[in-house]
Amino acid sequence: MLNEKVAKILNSIADYLEMEDDFFRVKAYRQAAHTVEVLTTDIETIHQEGKLIKLPGIGQHIAGKIEEIIEKGTADFYEKLKEKYPVNFEELRGVEGLGPKTIKLLYQELGIKNLDDLEREAKRHHIRRLKGMGDKKEKALLENIVFARKFRSRNLLGEVMPLAEKIKKRIEALPQSRKVEIVGSIRRRKETVGDIDVLVTTPQPQDIMDYFVSMDLVGEIIVQGPSKSTVRLKDGIECDIRVFDEEVFGAALMYFTGSKEMNVEMRKISISRGMKLSEYGLFKKEKRVAGKKEEDIFHALEMDYIPPELRENRGEVEAAQKGELPLLLKVEDIKGDLHLHSNWSDGKNTLEEMVLGAIFKGYEYVAITEHTGSLKIANGLGEEKLMQQAREIDRLNDELENITILKGAEVNIDLDGRLDIRDEVLQEMDVVVAAVHSGLNQGYFDLTRRIVTAMENENVDILAHPTGRKLQKRKESEVNLNQIFDVAQETGTLLEVNSNPVRLDLRDMNVKRALEHGCKLVVNTDAHSQNQLNNIQLGVGTARRGWAQKKDVVNTLPLKGFLKALKD
């Protein structure tokens, strides 16, 4: 799949063009990059069929550049831009307050190419002499370099969400506040988020602002105004708050939930209908026709309500207009968690505690799936121990009325695709989860073949964390996902959406691809402690972002139906 590479180069071209004054050309390249990014088919296939220019936002020129990238790995235009502006644009953009125009100025006047150059020139007070710069700006840049170095990447949704909820609760507790909502990419359940965005309605904006910037969580105030403030929290994450009237809260919610790409789309639709959409409402002439609730705005534009997780301009707008949006999976639909560890292997809690946690979540069933023999590092269970645990589970099942514990194992897929537990033992298990834990970089075909071999074992029910990625640590392994999806569909192997905040694997777009291949899914937590059972909301969020419906996810079935689905 060259899609990612093509999108990346198109985006880079847009970066460079931002330094020139051709704003609309930048837009065109961004749009094209986005189109490629959200494709669920290979860009090479589309190219071979000669259908590149049929894609939205891709015309003759950009199609030509994509062709170059496919055929020779890069495009001349891109190489020329790199020569013209030999700056580390991405790195410099990471500095708050540094945009394309300033980066260009800094390069042309002072030869600044990266953070080190910037720091040096700022310390020498060379920057304040430039046009449009001053001592305040120079000082701010110097301070912001520190953060650009420290927090180069985005933050994990699973780590930021609890913090966001905490801030929300505190503001909600103020007598002056009315409605409080977390918006932005957190509301869209994007796997990584840049900052925390909070919206509030209140009769006394000033009080809310004063409280917000003085919270003990705040490290530094970046912007403070009557309707908008930005702070940097002590742990480095930025947090924005904005105040709106109750009458326009829906419009503000929609606007600040984004994505930016969907907002642009929504505004275009409004304009085509002689209306104007902003964070202050949907207007016909000067009259506001909707704004209090998000639903009102969608309906006024004659489309269905789009759930936040879908708002990425990946076809959801069109689907909403046609009334063809999927009925997305909900957290409440999940009837059981099928991937749990206890202190029998590398979990923190006892078997009983994990089951108790599952009961507390209201599950009908739960599968205990410890690591197995060959995974020594995770205290993997041998066959004898596994059977011993099975007897323990039998005993617990006799005692418990509210839940059924399924016997399981997370078996390791060896280098040759074999499992580390014999079939005779696996046959005794209710749920067998198979996963690759080591040797992820043994080559493209090897890994794909290993996984396919494991899926073809009829005892295997679920392929866990299929790509093995770890956010901000390890890329998706280079497996042939199309082949894996095809085999999963043929063998009836369930593909896992793993809810661990670091994994979220399959990721959103791969969920969508898998569903297009006719695969069935399960959403599991892979919990290693009772507390981690709550991560299910992250997995469900990811599945929703991949357009998964209840009918696509097998652990939404009641126990009987689920067991039947496993056998089929």
Place this chain on the structure above:
DNA sequence: GCCGTTTTCGGCCCGACTGTTTTCAGTCG
């Protein structure tokens, strides 16, 4: 550079805030 139920030319989303400005450009979301 792309696009077309007013268009093949003339549009392309827009408001808040800051800093360096004597009326606005740049950045951010």
